[in-house]
Amino acid sequence: MSADSDILFTPFQAGRLTLRNRFVMAPMTRNFSPDGIPSQGVDEYYRRRAQADVGLIVTEGIGVDHPAALGRESVGGGASPVLHGEAALARWRAIVAGVHAAGGTIVPQLWHQGVIRVPGTGYHPEAPSARPSGTWGPTDRALVPPDYLDLVRKETAPLTESEIGDIIAGFARSAANAKAVGFDGVALHGAHGYLIDSFLWAQTNRREDGWGGGPAARSRFAGEVVRAVRAATGPDFPIIFRFSQWKLQDYEARLAETPGELEALLAPIVDAGVDVLDASTRSFSKPAFEGSDLGLAGWAKKLTDMPTIAVGGVGLDKDLQSSFAQPTMMTDNLALAAERMARGEFDLIGVGRALLMDAQWVRRMREGQAVNPFRLEAYATLD
Numbered sequence: 001m002s003a004d005s006d007i008l009f010t011p012f013q014a015g016r017l018t019l020r021n022r023f024v025m026a027p028m029t030r031n032f033s034p035d036g037i038p039s040q041g042v043d044e045y046y047r048r049r050a051q052a053d054v055g056l057i058v059t060e061g062i063g064v065d066h067p068a069a070l071g072r073e074s075v076g077g078g079a080s081p082v083l084h085g086e087a088a089l090a091r092w093r094a095i096v097a098g099v100h101a102a103g104g105t106i107v108p109q110l111w112h113q114g115v116i117r118v119p120g121t122g123y124h125p126e127a128p129s130a131r132p133s134g135t136w137g138p139t140d141r142a143l144v145p146p147d148y149l150d151l152v153r154k155e156t157a158p159l160t161e162s163e164i165g166d167i168i169a170g171f172a173r174s175a176a177n178a179k180a181v182g183f184d185g186v187a188l189h190g191a192h193g194y195l196i197d198s199f200l201w202a203q204t205n206r207r208e209d210g211w212g213g214g215p216a217a218r219s220r221f222a223g224e225v226v227r228a229v230r231a232a233t234g235p236d237f238p239i240i241f242r243f244s245q246w247k248l249q250d251y252e253a254r255l256a257e258t259p260g261e262l263e264a265l266l267a268p269i270v271d272a273g274v275d276v277l278d279a280s281t282r283s284f285s286k287p288a289f290e291g292s293d294l295g296l297a298g299w300a301k302k303l304t305d306m307p308t309i310a311v312g313g314v315g316l317d318k319d320l321q322s323s324f325a326q327p328t329m330m331t332d333n334l335a336l337a338a339e340r341m342a343r344g345e346f347d348l349i350g351v352g353r354a355l356l357m358d359a360q361w362v363r364r365m366r367e368g369q370a371v372n373p374f375r376l377e378a379y380a381t382l383d
């Protein structure tokens with residue numbers, strides 16, 4: 001570690017969330033939880049990273065307590081965990097205890113796949129997929145497999161008012177369960193085209209009934225979810241909200257064309273009571289809007305005054321999509337992350353793939369040791 005990176009190893013505090021350093025393990029779907037119950041290896045997988053100094057672990061996406069939350073999606077899927085039912089809750093209680101014993105902090109990422117779920121799949125295949133306006137979105141821009149597109153392109157019935165209420169209640173129950181099993185807070189997946197994001201994005205939300213319209217109306221669902229989670233967990237339970245410009249339906253999509261639009265989208269979510277915003281990008285240092293070198297997390301912080309997490313490309317020379325097709329090298333770009341953090345652009349830095357490749361990554365970077373090389377095969381293991 002060079003002295004330039006020191007700030008990344010300093011503690012962080014926001015409300016009840018206290019972290020030993022600024023590194024956040026980004027949420028990564030792992031598919032090692034058949035029938036929604038985490039397998040034994042999941043304990044060690046998270047504990048190893050807590051032992052090796054990760055500041056905050058955000059778990060893989062966990063299906064909320066709603067029958068259509070999980071199913072087959074564009075990149076496969078099928079064995080994601082849930083956070084309800086005695087068996088799953090007992091396993092999460094053990095996983096959380098293991099992370100705490102190692103000095104770590106862990107929050108679950110609550111996930112509803114929404115429009116991305118292939119109808120007729122998942123733990124409850126009979127449940128209709130949840131779509132704000134029945135559409136999956138534009139099908140001419142996606143880089144998803146054509147056989148997947150064929151399964152999702154057909155329009156379905158838009159969510160009814162009472163179905164929307166049921167889903168919000170499902171988020172609240174799962175958040176209450178998160179607190180009950182000892183998690184240190186909760187993270188909401190509001191990004192990448194999944195359910196919450198499909199309300200935020202005009203291409204998938206064409207509603208005219210108070211759940212859609214301008215940016216603030218499209219944020220209403222996200223805000224209601226946050227409000228319900230807050231009510232179910234109390235005033236001190238940290239809530240992290242993830243959002244993104246890009247979608248699985250369109251990597252070049254823009255939720256907000258301007259900072260003003262971003263502000264209008266985020267305001268209802270912040271007002272509803274989140275503690276931290278997590279701006280999901282493929283490159284943490286890429287300018288979000290013309291005329292400024294601020295990234296998306298930087299803009300979110302500037303516009304809302306909330307603590308933010310930046311993510312994308314830390315420790316690697318290729319972004320997520322490019323790394324599937326091109327040789328990818330581990331690299332030390334921590335000085336750049338630290339410089340931006342020191343300028344006040346963001347507060348925490350998310351690390352995804354680098355922490356999959358090497359559970360010891362944070363500790364090894366701090367101590368200037370070599371880290372494991374990048375290899376796609378690591379995605380298929382729980383090392």
Ligand SMILES: Cc1cc2nc3c(=O)[nH]c(=O)nc-3n(C[C@H](O)[C@H](O)[C@H](O)COP(=O)(O)O)c2cc1C
Pocket residue numbers: 026027028029030060061109189191242280281282311312313314316319320350351352353354379
């Ligand atoms: C295998 C894998 C699974 C992922 N699953 C999720 C997920 O469940 N939820 C989510 O919000 N992002 C998910 N992501 C995105 C990551 O959280 C992260 O934003 C992305 O990998 C960019 O960070 P990186 O460049 O450090 O890898 C996943 C990424 C990978 C590589």
